[in-house]
Structure formats: structure tokens, C-alpha cells
Amino acid sequence: MNPSVTLDEEWPGHQSVVDYKKNQKLRKVLAHLYTEGTCTLAHLTKVLHSSVPSVTNLVEELIDSKWVTTLGMATGSNGRRPVLFGLNTKHNYVAVLDVSTHDTKILFMNTQREVIFRGDYDLRLNDNPAFLTSLVSYFTDALTDSRLSPTDLIAVGISMPGLIDARRGLNLTYKNLSQTGESVTDWFSMQVGYPVYLINDTKATVLGESRFGGAKGKKQVLAINIDWGVGLGIIVNGEVFQGASGFAGELGHVQVDPDGELCYCGKIGCLNTVTSASALVKRVQRDILTGQVSKLAAFYDKVEQIDIDEIISAAHKGDSYAIDILHETGFQLGKGLAVAISLFNPEIIIVDGVLTKAAAFILNTIEQAISKYCLSDFRNDLTIELTQLNGTAKWLGTHAYMMEDIFANY
Ligand SMILES: [Zn+2]
Structure with missing residues (x-):
């Protein structure tokens, strides 16, 4: 035998x-x-x-x-x-759907992470099923516009804010995107015919920074994403730290002002209500209406036209109100970050998001607040850097999230 x-x-x-x-x-x-x-x-x-x-x-x-x-x-x-x-860059493309409460971007990227098609759409994340239906049709149109062969596309990755339960494919902050309990990824996948991945936008950002940006090769990393909300991405021992349910890093909902404003989460004075781009815009609009002296007062009759770019541009032109308000934002961010630094003892913090355009006004005050609220020993091995990925960290991170899973199951 x-x-x-x-x-x-x-x-x-x-x-x-x-x-x-x-x-x-x-x-x-x-x-x-x-x-x-x-x-x-x-x-x-x-x-x-x-x-x-x-x-x-x-x-x-x-x-x-x-x-x-x-x-x-x-x-x-x-x-x-x-x-x-x-x-091979001629096959195995993936789609990245970058969804925010402000707009949506759809990108098709090759295996070398080059963007071969990009579409910018005035589609805002809304907590109802109609949003996902719209997203499917924008995606389908973009695929046609990209002239990619549909058979060369292998996966779709959606990044969005909110508490993402990746295992079940749910967004627990935006519960009404799908019918009760129905998986967003399963539903989307049924509509488009590709495997679909869902990742929290801040986790995508920190993954991008960790694989391809300033945090490449670093083991203990924090990435703060200051967009329409404030998110904290955490890398511990080289891997994204998820927490028990995948929600770790919701720094935006740490209370910094007990007498502050109501946050969309239902709590009072969250860091989000003080330092997110949308909170900043709202505060400036209100101040202008109540007679604040500033170059931005030119918008008195049309305050809804004041956006984050107008505020940053006024600061660059020397407007002292705009400068003060950005300084204050940086200081509050630093105060929030000091908590995270004490918990995670990072070697590098990467600052990312729309407010990086105001780096000249916020970085110094972030550092001042950290010095004020952190034990000085934590500062010794810590560098704070602006992202070098020029707004692409989230896309690169979403790309890596898909590819690493595809490779792991090859
Ligand atoms: Zn909150």
C-alpha cells in the first residue's frame, strides 16, 4: 500500500x-x-x-x-x-465612495493607488434609505463615465462618519440608511453586484497615514481628523485600534464645555460642538449677526454664504476676529487631544481634515494646550505633524482596507 x-x-x-x-x-x-x-x-x-x-x-x-x-x-x-x-494597474480596480455630511466623492483607483477617475457630487449624507438609493445611482453613472470595464472592478469601499459596525455592515449613528437591522453593505452589494466594504472615515484616514503617510512604520499613532466632526484614529502596535465594537476614538463626543451647546448626539458641550468645521461656521455666522466687528461682517445680509474657506481666508488677510476664533479652536482641540495623549502615549500625532488649511492658526495653539494639559514627559517623544497626503489619506486608507482583506483571502 x-x-x-x-x-x-x-x-x-x-x-x-x-x-x-x-x-x-x-x-x-x-x-x-x-x-x-x-x-x-x-x-x-x-x-x-x-x-x-x-x-x-x-x-x-x-x-x-x-x-x-x-x-x-x-x-x-x-x-x-x-x-x-x-x-498590474490594468486590472483589479476598486471604487472608493467618500461620503460626508457635506458632499460625496466617487473615485476609481488602480492597484498602485492612482486615481483614474474622480467625480465630485453635491450629495450629502442623510439618515434615510433614499440616500443609499441615490448613492447607488451616482455610483452606476460614475462607473459609466469612468469608461472602466465593469468586469475589471473588484470591490467598492464606502467611507463615512458615524459608529460603524463593520462585522454587520451597519452605521449605528445613521440607523435609517437601511431598513431596520438590514446590513448596508449587503444591500449595496445586491444593488451594484460587487463586494462592498464600509469603514468609518477617521479610521480610513489613520489607516492611510499609517500605511502610506507620515506615520508609515510608526507603531503608536494618533490621527485627528477635523472635518465636519472631530474624529480620532488610533494605531496601537502598528494596527488600527477598534475597541470592543469598533467604535474606539469618538473623541468628538468627549465633553469639553458643560455649559455648551447641544451636540447632534444629544449630549451637551461635546468637543464637536466647539471645534468641528460646521460648529465653527455656525458660531461665526451667529457672531456676525450679533454685530461682531470683522471683515466677515461684509456677509451680514447673507451669512449663509460664510463657509470654512471664507473664515480661513479672512484669517490669512489678518482679520483679528477670524484669527482669534481659529486660535480658540486649536486650543480646544489640544485640550481634547491631551486626554488622548495621556491614554495612548503616541509617538506621532497627524492632523488631517478641512481645518488643516488653517494650520498656521491652529497648530501652535494645539501644541500650547497639549503643553498646558499634558504631563511634560509625554511631550518628549511626541511629534505633531500636518498630513503630507494632501487630503488623500482617507482614500488611501479605504483602498488599503479593501486590498488587505482581498489579499488575506486570496
Ligand atoms: Zn456629541
């Missing part, structure tokens, strides 16, 4: 263990090319601790399945220059 047959019969999983090991290596090649861009065979053999023939086979298999392609020759070495391999 052939002993290997006996083994197979006694342990039906025997064959799949070999497959499993091979798939593990294929996944590792994909993940490595994804973060590094291009790579030579020689380098891949080191990464995988495998022989040249074995790695050659793996790469050939990935070329056949259209995941990998040759991308020119390595430069700089003497003699024969080795071939560079990278992810």
Missing part, C-alpha cells in the same frame, strides 16, 4: 495544507508589492525566505491571474539589470 495514500485517507486536509502554505506565500507577495510598489525577484526571495525557482513560480502564477506584471528594469546596478515586478 502506498503510505501517502493512507495519509491522505486518514487526513483529508493533507493536500490543502500544501495549498495553504503556497497561498500564504502568494498573499505575502501581493501584500509586499502593494506597499513597496515594485520589487525584484532577488528581493522577493529574501522577503519570503524561499528559493529563486519557487518564487519564480509564485510570480508567474500571479502574472497569469493578472495581479502582477513586469514594470521595467531596476536602475543603478552594474551589469545585467534585474526585472522589476509590481501589481
Whole structure:
């Protein structure tokens, strides 16, 4: 009797263990090319601790399945220059749907994270099923406009604010996006015919910064996203910290002013009510109507036209009211961040979101507040930086969220 047959019969999983090991290596090649861009065979053999023939086979298999392609020759070495391999940009596109309470952007990106189509739409996140129906039709139109072959698209990722339960595909802040208890991702996937991922916008931002931005290679990271709300993304030991239900980092709903305004969450004086872009715009509009002296008073008869860009622009022109109000915002943000610093002892904080355009007015005061409210030892190993990703961290993070899952299940 052939002993290997006996083994197979006694342990039906025997064959799949070999497959499993091979798939593990294929996944590792994909993940490595994804973060590094291009790579030579020689380098891949080191990464995988495998022989040249074995790695050659793996790469050939990935070329056949259209995941990998040759991308020119390595430069700089003497003699024969080795071939560079990278992810194939002509296949396996993903869609990123960047949804906020202010607008929606739809992007199609290739495997090298290049945006090959972008559409900006006046579609605001609204807590009713009609919003998702609109999002489906905007997506379908964008796919047509992009001229991508629908068969080359492999996944759709939606980033939005709110408490996202990724396991069940629900947004618990915007509960009425789907029928009671129905998964947003399942519903969307049924409509469009692709796998759909849902990620909180701030978690997407911190993931983007951690994989491709200023926090790349850093283990303990905070990313504060100051948009229409205030979110805190947390990286602990190199991975996004989720908390028990995936909600960790809701810094925007920490109370900073017990006598403050009502937050949309129902509580009083949340950090959001003081420092988010929408809170700032509302406060300025109210101040102008009550006779505040400022260049912005020119909008007295049309205060609804005052937006965050007008406020920042007034500050840049030296308007002392606009400067004061941005300083105050930075200080309150720093006060909120001091709590997070005491809890997580980060090595870097990345500041992201629409208010980064006001960096000249808020960064210093953020630092002042941190110095005032944090133990000085926490400051020693801490740097505070503005994002270098120019508004793309959220998209890159959504992209990585999808790709890392696709690779993990390859
Ligand atoms: Zn709140």
C-alpha cells in the first residue's frame, strides 16, 4: 500500500495544507508589492525566505491571474539589470465612495493607488434609505463615465462618519440608511453586484497615514481628523485600534464645555460642538449677526454664504476676529487631544481634515494646550505633524482596507 495514500485517507486536509502554505506565500507577495510598489525577484526571495525557482513560480502564477506584471528594469546596478515586478494597474480596480455630511466623492483607483477617475457630487449624507438609493445611482453613472470595464472592478469601499459596525455592515449613528437591522453593505452589494466594504472615515484616514503617510512604520499613532466632526484614529502596535465594537476614538463626543451647546448626539458641550468645521461656521455666522466687528461682517445680509474657506481666508488677510476664533479652536482641540495623549502615549500625532488649511492658526495653539494639559514627559517623544497626503489619506486608507482583506483571502 502506498503510505501517502493512507495519509491522505486518514487526513483529508493533507493536500490543502500544501495549498495553504503556497497561498500564504502568494498573499505575502501581493501584500509586499502593494506597499513597496515594485520589487525584484532577488528581493522577493529574501522577503519570503524561499528559493529563486519557487518564487519564480509564485510570480508567474500571479502574472497569469493578472495581479502582477513586469514594470521595467531596476536602475543603478552594474551589469545585467534585474526585472522589476509590481501589481498590474490594468486590472483589479476598486471604487472608493467618500461620503460626508457635506458632499460625496466617487473615485476609481488602480492597484498602485492612482486615481483614474474622480467625480465630485453635491450629495450629502442623510439618515434615510433614499440616500443609499441615490448613492447607488451616482455610483452606476460614475462607473459609466469612468469608461472602466465593469468586469475589471473588484470591490467598492464606502467611507463615512458615524459608529460603524463593520462585522454587520451597519452605521449605528445613521440607523435609517437601511431598513431596520438590514446590513448596508449587503444591500449595496445586491444593488451594484460587487463586494462592498464600509469603514468609518477617521479610521480610513489613520489607516492611510499609517500605511502610506507620515506615520508609515510608526507603531503608536494618533490621527485627528477635523472635518465636519472631530474624529480620532488610533494605531496601537502598528494596527488600527477598534475597541470592543469598533467604535474606539469618538473623541468628538468627549465633553469639553458643560455649559455648551447641544451636540447632534444629544449630549451637551461635546468637543464637536466647539471645534468641528460646521460648529465653527455656525458660531461665526451667529457672531456676525450679533454685530461682531470683522471683515466677515461684509456677509451680514447673507451669512449663509460664510463657509470654512471664507473664515480661513479672512484669517490669512489678518482679520483679528477670524484669527482669534481659529486660535480658540486649536486650543480646544489640544485640550481634547491631551486626554488622548495621556491614554495612548503616541509617538506621532497627524492632523488631517478641512481645518488643516488653517494650520498656521491652529497648530501652535494645539501644541500650547497639549503643553498646558499634558504631563511634560509625554511631550518628549511626541511629534505633531500636518498630513503630507494632501487630503488623500482617507482614500488611501479605504483602498488599503479593501486590498488587505482581498489579499488575506486570496
Ligand atoms: Zn456629541
